[in-house]
Amino acid sequence: MKLPDYNEERKRNRETEFITVNPTINQEYLGKKYFIRTYGCQMNVHDSEEIAGILENLGFIETDSEENADIIILNTCAVRENAHDKVFGFLGRCKHIKETKNKDLLICLCGCMAQEKSVVDEIMSKHKYIDLVFGTHNIHELPNILMNLEPGLNIEVKSNEDNVYEVGExxxxxxxxxxxxxxxxxxxxxxxxxxxxxxxxxxxxxxxxxxxxxxxxxxxxxxxxxxxxxxxxxxxxxxxxxxxxxxxxxxxxxxxxxxxxxxxxxxxxxxxxxxxxxxxxxxxxxxxxxxxxxxxxxxxxxxxxxxxxxxxxxxxxxxxxxxxxxxxxxxxxxxxxxxxxxxxxxxxxxxxxxxxxxxxxxxxxxxxxxxxxxxxxxxxxxxxxxxxxxxxxxxxxxxxxxxxxKLLDKTVDVLITGVSEKDPNKLCGYTDTFKLVNVSSGKRTIGEIIKVKITDAKSFSLDGIAE
Ligand code: SF4
Structure with a gap:
């Protein structure tokens, strides 16, 4: 077990090494399903993309429901207090699935909360149904950590990281x-x-x-x-x-x-x-x-x-x-x-x-x-x-x-990223200035940058018509 240690985290004095990591298929995981839930900032979103990449290289496949998963990963955020409550709320749900449907389910918690000593102490005393806690600096070690899991709670939190790990594609x-x-x-x-x-x-x-x-x-x-x-x-x-x-x-x-x-x-x-x-x-x-x-x-x-x-x-x-x-x-x-x-x-x-x-x-x-x-x-x-x-x-x-x-009646370039969450008949995308636009369009132009005339402006989004 490696536990978080803030005194270690404060240290800033070693040289950075660049290390390439390349996980490969493990027969044991072929066809097993993973589910990742991500909280917090873009860093965490991108870390989840890396974790998903590692798991797929090992042979796991993604599922969009925690109910069907063999491994659930909660990638957490420590910046705000309410994130803590959300995470433990969802962990309760995972515990229920493990107890009632799938006793072999692996429940894992990672991300910034895993680096917090108080969180790890809380898990060790009250949430022993969790199988693995791994830190932000342990992501690249995941293949090895999974292979060597012991029964019960495993904690692998490295408290000091000086190196850069390259995972390529x-x-x-x-x-x-x-x-x-x-x-x-x-x-x-x-x-x-x-x-x-x-x-x-x-x-x-x-x-x-x-x-x-x-x-x-x-x-x-x-x-x-x-x-x-x-x-x-x-x-x-x-x-x-x-x-x-x-x-x-x-x-x-x-x-x-x-x-x-x-x-x-x-x-x-x-x-x-x-x-x-x-x-x-x-x-x-x-x-x-x-x-x-x-x-x-x-x-x-x-x-x-x-x-x-x-x-x-x-x-x-x-x-x-x-x-x-x-x-x-x-x-x-x-x-x-x-x-x-x-x-x-x-x-x-x-x-x-x-x-x-x-x-x-x-x-x-x-x-x-x-x-x-x-x-x-x-x-x-x-x-x-x-x-x-x-x-x-x-x-x-x-x-x-x-x-x-100020953008009303103007024509702006919008990168169309998907279907609008507000209205499935509309598309949505972003202006160059990162303003969300819901777009009425006769054509499906997802992935294209198109001209949009802005017809309505609210505090958090714009409406427009594709030209
Ligand atoms: S607020 Fe931003 S700059 Fe300041 S310590 Fe946190 S991450 Fe670093």
């Missing part, structure tokens, strides 16, 4: 249109509220040659869009003397000629002029940037360890808007961080009023065990946090509605 991608491409792993910023530097390890960049090879292959396969993934994409290459910068990488990816190039997430710190110029220079780099603010108050930003002031953030925001034509910018904001006064919160509203974001993910602060902020007194009462969130959301929605309305 061994992903089972969810989409044939739009692909995630990891460019780096981990985070070294240690914002005081965030669990990611502990659960995902140190910042380590993939080799640019491997990333470019993967994007070229995706182009050959007909993908229309790639999204470069990292907790802080602008830190790309900074951990290696022999590597290019993120701006240079972005340029090389754009030159491959895939129709749409995106990236998430960029920290406002280290967002260079070179990056802005590259985004502005290439038509196929989409003018959409997610730029987390978190708070507009300098005092709270300092307590959060965010490394920028309100003034520096606004300067960067304005620079992006002035250089990148029609840029849409979205953000993340936390309300009710320890010691946040009404004046601090009003500073956040002030920034929202200045930036008039295209959208924002807004959250009430909740402490994550093991982080420095969890040692601060969580001294803002629930009612105040909720009231602030409501005021913030009202403002954020007004601006996103206002920005969406």
């Amino acid at each position: 061994n992903f089972k991608r969810d989409s044939k249109i739009s692909a995630w491409v990891n460019i780096m792993y981990g985070c070294d910023k240690f914002c005081t509220y965030c669990i990611v530097p502990y659960t995902r390890g140190k910042e380590r960049s993939r080799k640019s040659s491997d990333i470019l090879k993967e994007v070229r292959k995706l182009k050959e396969l007909g993908y229309k869009e790639v999204t470069l993934l990292g907790q802080n994409v602008n830190a790309y290459g900074r951990d290696r003397e022999d590597e290019i910068s993120f701006a240079e990488l972005l340029e090389e990816v754009a030159k491959i000629g895939i129709e749409r190039v995106r990236f998430v997430t960029s920290h406002p710190w280290n967002f260079t002029d070179e990056m802005i110029d590259t985004i502005a220079k290439y038509d196929n780099i989409m003018p959409y940037i997610h730029l987390p603010l978190q708070s507009g108050s300098d005092r709270i930003l300092k307590l959060m360890g965010r490394r920028y002031t309100q003034e520096e953030y606004l300067e960067l925001f304005k620079k992006i808007k002035s250089k990148v034509k029609n840029a849409a910018i979205t953000t993340d904001i936390i309300v009710g961080f320890p010691n946040e006064t009404e004046e601090d919160f009003e500073e956040t509203l002030k920034v929202v009023n200045e930036c008039k974001y295209d959208g924002a993910f807004t959250f009430i602060y909740s402490p994550r065990e093991g982080t420095p902020a969890a040692k601060m007194q969580d001294n803002i009462i629930k009612e105040v946090k909720e009231e602030r969130l409501q005021r913030l959301n009202k403002l954020v929605n007004e601006y996103s509605n206002m920005n969406n309305k």
